[in-house]
Amino acid sequence: MFREKLISIRKIIKNSFTYENSSKSRIVYGPVLSRRLGYVIGINNIKSKFCSYNCVYCPEGQSKQCSVCIDHCISPYEIYMAVRTKLEELEKSGKSVKYLVINGRGEPTLDSGLSKTIQLLREFGLKIAVFTNSSLIWDNNVQQNLMCADYVSLKLDTVIEDTWYKINRPPRRLDFNAILNGIKEFSEKYQGHLSTATTFIKDMNDNQFEINALADFLKEVKCESSCFMTPRYPASDKNAESPDEEKLQQLQSLLKERIINPLLLCCPENEVFDVTGDFEDEFLGLLSIHPIQVSAVRNYIRSDEDLEKLKNLIEENFIKEIIQDDKKYYAIEDKKRTVSMRMQI
Ligand code: SF4
Numbered sequence: 001m002f003r004e005k006l007i008s009i010r011k012i013i014k015n016s017f018t019y020e021n022s023s024k025s026r027i028v029y030g031p032v033l034s035r036r037l038g039y040v041i042g043i044n045n046i047k048s049k050f051c052s053y054n055c056v057y058c059p060e061g062q063s064k065q066c067s068v069c070i071d072h073c074i075s076p077y078e079i080y081m082a083v084r085t086k087l088e089e090l091e092k093s094g095k096s097v098k099y100l101v102i103n104g105r106g107e108p109t110l111d112s113g114l115s116k117t118i119q120l121l122r123e124f125g126l127k128i129a130v131f132t133n134s135s136l137i138w139d140n141n142v143q144q145n146l147m148c149a150d151y152v153s154l155k156l157d158t159v160i161e162d163t164w165y166k167i168n169r170p171p172r173r174l175d176f177n178a179i180l181n182g183i184k185e186f187s188e189k190y191q192g193h194l195s196t197a198t199t200f201i202k203d204m205n206d207n208q209f210e211i212n213a214l215a216d217f218l219k220e221v222k223c224e225s226s227c228f229m230t231p232r233y234p235a236s237d238k239n240a241e242s243p244d245e246e247k248l249q250q251l252q253s254l255l256k257e258r259i260i261n262p263l264l265l266c267c268p269e270n271e272v273f274d275v276t277g278d279f280e281d282e283f284l285g286l287l288s289i290h291p292i293q294v295s296a297v298r299n300y301i302r303s304d305e306d307l308e309k310l311k312n313l314i315e316e317n318f319i320k321e322i323i324q325d326d327k328k329y330y331a332i333e334d335k336k337r338t339v340s341m342r343m344q345i
Contacts, residue, residue: 027074027082029286030097031090031274035265036195036227037099037129037151041086044104044289045079045117047072051106052135054169055157056240057199059233059290073111080120087124089276099151100124103131105289110136114145127151131197135174138182146186151193153227154183158198158205159217167204180217187222194223195263200230206243206251215258228255229265233290234324234331242325279306280313284332291322291329 031039050072051058083100090096100121102108109132111117118128129151136142137154146152157167161176170176187194198214200206218226228251230242243251255262275282283300286292301307313319320333 026285026288027079028086029282029289030086031095031276032286034099034101035229036153036263037101039095039097040099040101040129041083041090041097041126042104042289043079043083043100043102043121044106045074045102045108045111045114046104046106047074049106050110051133052110052170052174053107053133055133055199056167056169056204056237057201057231057235059231059235072106073113076113076117076120079117080123083121083124086276093274093276095274095276097126099127099129101129101131102149103129107133107135109133109142109145112141112145115148118145118148129153131155133168134179134183135168135170137186138175138178143182143186143189147190147192149192151195152186152190153195153197154186154223156183156196156198156214156217156226157201158210159213160205160210163205163210167199167201184220190222194221196221196223196226198226198228200228200243200248200251202241202243202247206247208254211251211254211258218259225261225263226255226259227263227265234322234329275300275302275306280309283310283313284318287319287330287332291331294321294328294330297330 027044029042029044031041034040102114102117108114108130114130118130121128127150128148130146130149131153132146133155137146155168158164159180164170164176183196196218198205230248231240242248252264255264279300279302283292283297297310301310314321317333319330322329322331
């Protein structure tokens with residue numbers, strides 16, 4: 001019954017939805033090489049940067065914080081069409097991915113239509129992952145939405161409340177204990193692959209006290225792996241630095257000792273991504289999520305025409321070069337201007 005309903009909804013969408021290709025780039029990006037899942041297509045289900053956190057290491061800059069609401073989310077049908085177009089392009093280019101990852105420009109669980117989006121995306125036969133910041137995991141509706149995914153990654157940078165305020169900078173109305181209890185509760189019920197994700201920030205959560213407390217907490221969480229990483233992109237707060245190499249080595253030994261199945265993703269790696277449609281739209285779409293290393297952009301350039309477009313974006317001040325940790329990145333110069341002019345949001 002439900003399946004028949006879904007098929008008829010899809011028919012309606014295919015027949016009635018006028019889909020602008022330029023919309024696709026603000027909803028889907030990639031394929032990109034995920035540190036955990038291999039090549040994936042990324043999906044953004046939030047219209048702008050609405051997040052329940054305002055992390056020091058966020059590459060997106062300051063959040064426009066809000067609570068659970070549907071007003072700032074992209075409709076499941078629009079997402080479905082964008083993914084469909086992207087996968088058609090991918091097929092033509094002879095590439096493939098295993099996962100669709102909902103992990104966009106804000107917090108994906110702010111979208112109350114998340115389970116509907118996941119159900120529509122099932123048509124493509126790919127696994128579906130959601131990367132959440134866990135802030136709303138205490139909410140039963142959010143848990144129900146996440147149940148539909150094959151892989152859920154729960155952000156857990158710390159189990160110490162003071163550190164949580166320093167790193168994730170949540171609004172005061174969020175209750176830290178409710179979040180920790182929600183993580184445990186969800187892990188009991190969830191049937192898919194559950195993973196936690198911790199980002200190490202120098203002088204904040206990179207010490208033995210933090211790791212011991214986290215390890216004790218994780219003993220009560222039924223997850224298959226715990227991922228540990230360092231900030232990958234220039235952060236919104238310049239003081240949010242990665243621990244140095246020596247410290248990371250110490251942390252790695254400690255993690256192996258104290259935590260079951262830790263995945264250490266701290267080591268720098270080259271960012272790998274690809275373009276399947278229009279270079280300019282897709283490049284700006286990805287840049288609207290996070291800055292991209294200048295050295296990695298060469299993977300994006302397929303022709304002299306693409307190179308010319310890149311030069312124009314720089315000359316016209318749509319994008320700029322920034323430097324962090326001796327690495328050069330491209331970032332959007334003026335998001336408002338770029339988004340409105342190039343992507344017609
Ligand atoms: S890093 Fe993620 S959770 Fe933190 S503010 Fe940015 S989008 Fe939100």
